[in-house]
Amino acid sequence: MTAIVFSLGQLAERLGATLRGAADTSITGLATLHEAGPAHLSFLANPQYRKFLADCKAGAVLLTAADAEGYAGAALIVANPYLAYAELSHLFDRKPRAAAGVHATAIVAADAVVDASASVGAYAVIESGAQIGAGVTIGAQCFVGARTVVGEGGWLAPRVTLYHDVHIGKRVVIQSGAVIGGEGFGFANEKGVWQKIAQIGGVTLGDDVEVGSNTTIDRGALADTIIGNGVKLDNQIMIAHNVQVGDHTAMAACVGISGSTKIGKHCMLAGGVGLVGHIEICDGVFVTGMTMVTRSITEPGSYSSGTAMQPAAEWRKSAARFRTLDDMARRLQQLEKRLAAVTPADDASSDA
Amino acid sequence: MTAIVFSLGQLAERLGATLRGAADTSITGLATLHEAGPAHLSFLANPQYRKFLADCKAGAVLLTAADAEGYAGAALIVANPYLAYAELSHLFDRKPRAAAGVHATAIVAADAVVDASASVGAYAVIESGAQIGAGVTIGAQCFVGARTVVGEGGWLAPRVTLYHDVHIGKRVVIQSGAVIGGEGFGFANEKGVWQKIAQIGGVTLGDDVEVGSNTTIDRGALADTIIGNGVKLDNQIMIAHNVQVGDHTAMAACVGISGSTKIGKHCMLAGGVGLVGHIEICDGVFVTGMTMVTRSITEPGSYSSGTAMQPAAEWRKSAARFRTLDDMARRLQQLEKRLAAVTPADDASSDA
């Protein structure tokens, strides 16, 4: 594979950064402050890592003007080093770029429309009425169902499944194993036996959405399941039928969202969070890891549930007591009453 | 795509419903009470939504006789509107129906048996000794292992994996990405190193089972893993080796069941529930979302664990105190003893 090489001058120009050091220094990759070598560009984004600057061996470091003052080595001085790193990262990405065209083994229905600038990989199957936009990459072994639309600039890793009637916006990235448009969990109970309800809605994804590996987004029961613009979904997330996710909300891995729940814009759900169905989460909510969300949230802010880890022997005692908490609370109340009967009340003043 | 159209009269006839309104009204789809337009049929199943009836613009509504009294518009009067909706939903399902026959690119072993009425999709692979029953659909890119049997009327979405020696009953539906028969997690520890135990059992699924997207059901270590008739499994469920699930039990997404655990009939496990291995859950148990089940359940009823969500700042205080619960309980006991020494006992009478 050909090496990726940029000069420090080229990178400075790309970012509009102030260059301190030799413009012709060759940079072949990016690395953290303590792992970087002389051909690496590094960056300081988290103040906690400032301590690594002193011994940093990087060819250059992305720094704010303030941090650059305390560093003697070569630097690219920018307003936001983390964003600058994000931008440059794409230059050093060795992810293969697919050539335009339909692979000889791909099966494309006669009435499907594939833009000439799109790429369709080996053994992909594209069904009747599907539309693949300009510059889209459909990876090998992908399945694109009937009437499904993939907007321009999209990138599907190998082995992604899109069922029928799924509408994907522009520049959407979907990792391998993701399933979009599967039949949601809809059953009516008839004397103890579950009768299937056909899931006749679709799925709509906005622009600039990212869907992680093995994440599943079910189609709607009646109307569509809707994922807003700029939403980022990590791996193994489960989104049930008729969920709505607002623009620019991000979810870490293993989040599960039950049917018809509506999540606002600019929310963040940490890993393993679970939400029951039919609730609403307002804009700007942050939910910490593994929290069980059983009711709507109407105020922005951070929310949590669960208990903190303990050594197992201690935890067993806490857990046993948790089961008696109501009894403890009643006894506490009882004690307060009894004590009040023997002593003058002073609770309002004695405890800070 | 051709539109789907039924007259209200046709739908009434199909259900054996009492029709109130014009029999020739065209119905092109189903919708909720507040989203329905004049070409939609809607339904009232949840009494909470009765308030939406007044402003409902649906062409007709599936109603009980009692609810129909309070509604002036067109209606199909039935005993159970939700079941009626479930039945009609299939008429409006635009899921493509596969034509019978084996796709030219499917690879079917010479000694595999595929019924003439079955459909095998593009790039599917069917191995030696497998049997595909009448009317079965094997989606594109599916893999059906050696000696595996898919009973009549089954429907496999694209990209389902069935390993070898898996027995699937009749009318089973399996969504994309599901893996049935993978090797369970069996290892013997020899001086700190894990030695693999071959998983020589299979998997048996009963009739009318549904398996969600990316759900995994491992093969048995010795005997089969067994899923009963009418069991419904949502997405991303994990069922370990030698689990047994009783008839008509339903599990929502992200449930995980450890090895050799046995679950009764007509149980419901909500999303994210986890069960340890080697326990038994009796018939008729409901487990609420994200509950950790660490022991057998011998009485029908509802079970829960975890803590309720709080604003994070408050939660941190609760969580910190949880770790000291045993100490709190001891101190409470101590106080009771000390107080008993100074006051006459009256706890039995003073608190309601």
Next chain:
Amino acid sequence: MTAIVFSLGQLAERLGATLRGAADTSITGLATLHEAGPAHLSFLANPQYRKFLADCKAGAVLLTAADAEGYAGAALIVANPYLAYAELSHLFDRKPRAAAGVHATAIVAADAVVDASASVGAYAVIESGAQIGAGVTIGAQCFVGARTVVGEGGWLAPRVTLYHDVHIGKRVVIQSGAVIGGEGFGFANEKGVWQKIAQIGGVTLGDDVEVGSNTTIDRGALADTIIGNGVKLDNQIMIAHNVQVGDHTAMAACVGISGSTKIGKHCMLAGGVGLVGHIEICDGVFVTGMTMVTRSITEPGSYSSGTAMQPAAEWRKSAARFRTLDDMARRLQQLEKRLAAVTPADDASSDA
């Protein structure tokens, strides 16, 4: 399918076991003590199951010398029956063995290297610069990305995705649906909009690793995500970018590990455990099921979080009180102070 038959004598010889009984007894399979018939070999590993010995109908039982004394039937006497069972289990495994060679429909890039003794299944795709070692099986419909290396003796089930630049050690087993090398969840927030950070690291798996069905291991953001030798990962595990897992650590299903977290050697994580990012777990740690690990662990031992299951009605009371725990703790403290004012202090002596 040809039956698998070994004589008891052959099995004894293979294990170096002491044979008690007829060497020519035919053994066609393995089974548990209470399910075994006369053609089965069984084993007693867990002392709890000793009670099943009396009525055991197995053709022979793998026993320690001590247990054999209390059993009258045929036996193979070994030092460790469970390890002996693990070893023999592979003889009775009906998993199809792939023949060496590249299937006619597999697409192998011109500059990829596939060892002559390796097997590449139908519709597999192997990209530029990939290397497939001696004796490796690449299942049907697998995808092996550019420059990815699969070490000798590896076994990939059908439908596994390896992205580009993934390095897999020797004798690694990967179940269906697993995705290794997907793009990790890396985004920089710019005024509320998430900007993607290219994930330019790879993934390195050591020797003798096992990866379960639908498990996902993301590629590193800069350096590689690293899985040590002998690590066993069950199904539906999520390992984020730049996680490091030490040798011989085992994780049960549905574990989720956030980015850059480092786990020691010989650890065990039970099902559903979640770890936040950027923490370190030392060697020899056991974490019980569904525990939320929010800080580093520096001492070997067992750790837990969560609460124990209760009937839902009781749980609701406990959960309601949990939210007031801090208040309860303060009131308890208050009572202690007030009581101390009316009685002589005796807390140090009155409670054991």
